[in-house]
Amino acid sequence: MRYPSIDVLRSLAIAMMVIVHFVENLSAWYGSPGDGDLTAHGFWRPTGLAAPLFTLLTGVSYRLWVRRREARGDSDEAITRSSVRRGLFLIGLGFVFNVLVWLPEDTFNWDVLTFIGAALLLLTACRGASSGPLLLAAVAAVAVSPALRELADYDSFWTQGYFDPGLTLGDVGLGFLCTGYFPVFPWIAFPLVGYVTAPAVFPVRGGSATGWPMVAGAALVACAGTAMVARSAGGEPPAWLRLQGWTMFPATVEYVCGTLGAALLALPLAHRLLDRGTRDTMLTRVAGTFSRHALSIYLLHHAVHIWPLWIWGAAAGADVTTHWQRALPAPMALAVAILFLVCAYPLFRWLEATGRDGVEGLMRWLCD
């Protein structure tokens, strides 16, 4: 069964991602001053929740998917086989995406697709573990990431303001582990926590939900919030906590705590509000469409706004990246993003109505 809460939250994450990417790639880099400087405003901050929410939901959805297949009587071997294939599919797709949508030198960017693929492989391997060790792994992943970044000299990979690794095995490995856009450390914490949280928020029929995710979420938000408040008051949290401020690249401990906590609060709340009864509203229909085609939307929205940039740059006889982050003013980029979202809904509804499946269908056909 589909949970409207998961669809709504995933659609929210997708919408935030589309807006961020359109504005970021067409106008100015998020957080940097630029034309229209919307991004410097506080209202932009919540968009930082998109990736954490999405990756947490990846773990939740995987847990529910495994449960569904087990209830159907599928064997462990079949489930593992499917999971591994899906993980490898996403990693491969991530590489192909980086080459075709971005540039060949961006192959090992370790973006969100390759991360989710790697997370699937890791969750498959850890499926037999109980909640305790998985939570311990999540905590360890977050706690050790500052040390890993220090060892790896994170800043040397980001001198241009974006991830720019050398094409050496060492850089590729370090990018995957701790210096890329979405490295395993600390991002693996999100799907791990999502995997552990799912049974508590979405119990099996006849069971009752437990409240520990909300409690944990509140605690994490409180930690991050306390640090932020202390910083805004001129103080600094103790250095040994290694909170390192609120940044997404790198994903600091403070950022992970705050966004993970917010996601943990949002999930059970959304479940309580949206999952009672089987009302078919416009919200659930739209959210369901976006949620079902998240992968296709991810690929399509990139192609829709990046390829024109490359084509425009190439057509002008200059470097293809000439117009990257300079094409449009931020408000216009925002409007284009919203236009894309508005057009995407009927497009994917049409695809469903005509039996066309998108990239998700290809993945199911290849992997299940």
Add this chain to the structure above:
Amino acid sequence: MTHVDTPTTEPELLVVEARPEEVAGLSAAAIAWVAAGGPVQSIALHGAAVAWSPGRAAILVAAERVEAVRAAVLEFCRHDRDLRAIEADVAAGWPDIEADAPLAFEFRDRDMDRRAGLGERFRRSVALRARLARLAPHLDRPPLHPPTLASQVGERLRERGRLAERAGFLDGQLAVHERVYDLCGQRASDWAIARRSRGLEWAIVVLLAVETVLILVDLLAAGGT
């Protein structure tokens, strides 16, 4: 262990003092009265007649034999009622047995939610076995010799009611119940123990993995420089 009491209501009893030569003429009316309680069985034995159904019993016997025969009939009705109650409870458990039987072979993490239910059904089957064990000695006791009319009536009622055979069938059915839940309990307990030890192993794996990653990153970073 909880003991589930069977209802203690006695059957409705009709006792008619009748000479042996009168018994045949009154039997039809007695049977008609008893039929209101359910399917009727009747015996005629040595100048007495007894008809019974699950809810009623009628005795036609000479006055001097009334008390002894009445006691024998009431005893039979009690035992029959107790046996029926066990039969009903055992029958009610078959759907659960069929649903739980796969767990007697293989128990996995997804089945941990069902542990409490398995335990409850195991206790239920033990309770049923205890009820049957307490009842069994009364069902197949050796006949009295030389017999009295009351002992003959009681024996004939037990034979006609097939109490001993029914107890034997229940014994076989309960053996299945016990075997399934015994195995399920073993599998669940083995799994829980394995999972607890697995948890510790996983924790060690996580810590070792973190250490490995730290070393790996250090190596990769050193190799890069």
Add this chain to the structure above:
Amino acid sequence: MRTWRVAIVGGGPGGLMTAHAVLRDARAPVELTIYEASERLGGKVLTGSFDRLPARYEAGAAEFYDYSAVGPDPLRELVEDLGLPIVRMGGAALVSGDRMVANVDDIRDTLGAEAADALVEFDRAARDAVGPRDFYRGDVAATTMPAGARFDVALARIAHPAARRYVEQLVHSDLATEPARTSLAYGLDNYLMNDPSYLRLYAIEGGNERLIAGLDARIRATRRLRHRVGRIDAGAKGRLRVTASHAGRDDREEYDFVVVALPVEHLKTIEFGGAGLAGALRRHVAHHDHPAHYLRITILFDRPFWRPGLHDSFCMLDRFGGCCLYDESVRDAGATHGALGWLLGGDAAVELGRLADEDLVAAALDSLPGFLAHGRRHVLEGRVHRWPGAVSAMPGGLVRLPVDRCHQPEPVEHPGLFLVGDYLFDSTLNGVLDSAEHVAGWITDLTATRLEAVA
């Protein structure tokens, strides 16, 4: 591999059971030959049928004894092995005058409180003397009784005459003899068999003779019906020679083993050659020659007019010194006719056996109690079967001999000659099966032993 030749003299239950057991347990090839003087196999297991209606009745052995509540019951197991369905039998009533005496309460009402107390006292003493396990083992009961004690002595100790008479009538048809002519042990056994905790009774649905047919179907042997064995003596090389007459001609054949499964009365008709063998058989016969007699009268009625007054498989009548009245039609499920069978024993069987069949049928009808006298109107047909000397009045003799000695009368020069019979144990089909199994096991061991010796 050598093939052993075994002859069985007597096609009754003892002979057939021996043949079945030998073939079942044989560890070497066995060639079996069965000699039967009459035109049928089965001996005193005989299920008859009427002409007027397709109704069956037991003309010989009435019921089987079920010991399975106390211990293993080979006969019960054999019946199950042959796939034969059984019908439980039971009956506790004795018709005294025109009154049914079915339990202690009736005894008190009919015979008086003192008689009831005397009966209860006798019953207690009998059960103290022989418990169910002693009863089951048989030989224990016999050896613990005072040697030479007779049953009439025990009956004389019943204080009240009415109670004494009650017990005599109760056991008379089972004893098939008079109390003074049987042992105390045998008399007590026949009293205690009425207690369901000692044994229960059953018959084979469709006729007890189905047991014979079942055994016959499983026996791979040469059957020589209408072959009367007249002589058994030593043959060549340690074998035994059997001489049988058939159609006016004598046939002689030699065998490695000969089993004589005949009642004592028929044993007397065989000549055993050689002083040693003849002497041994003479002694054997003398020890076991205590004939008891049965007489069966069975009458077909157009309906079972006695129900529901008589609703058990049988009851006792105080007529003819005490006889058993069987409801033969309970053996036929769904039968609308009725058949009653009178089983007379002892002196009454001998004396009345001299009468013509029609007179016997009339005497049987006269013996019906007053509340069943109207049954005369429903008579269709009557049959009579006489069994003089068919059973032993004192199985095992007054003093029991060792089991092996009973079954192998002359072990020195004729080790291959064996005897089988219910008279060696308890005059029942259970006893004859025990006897047959004993001999069959012996033969099996001998054939295997000799085979191994040769190898």
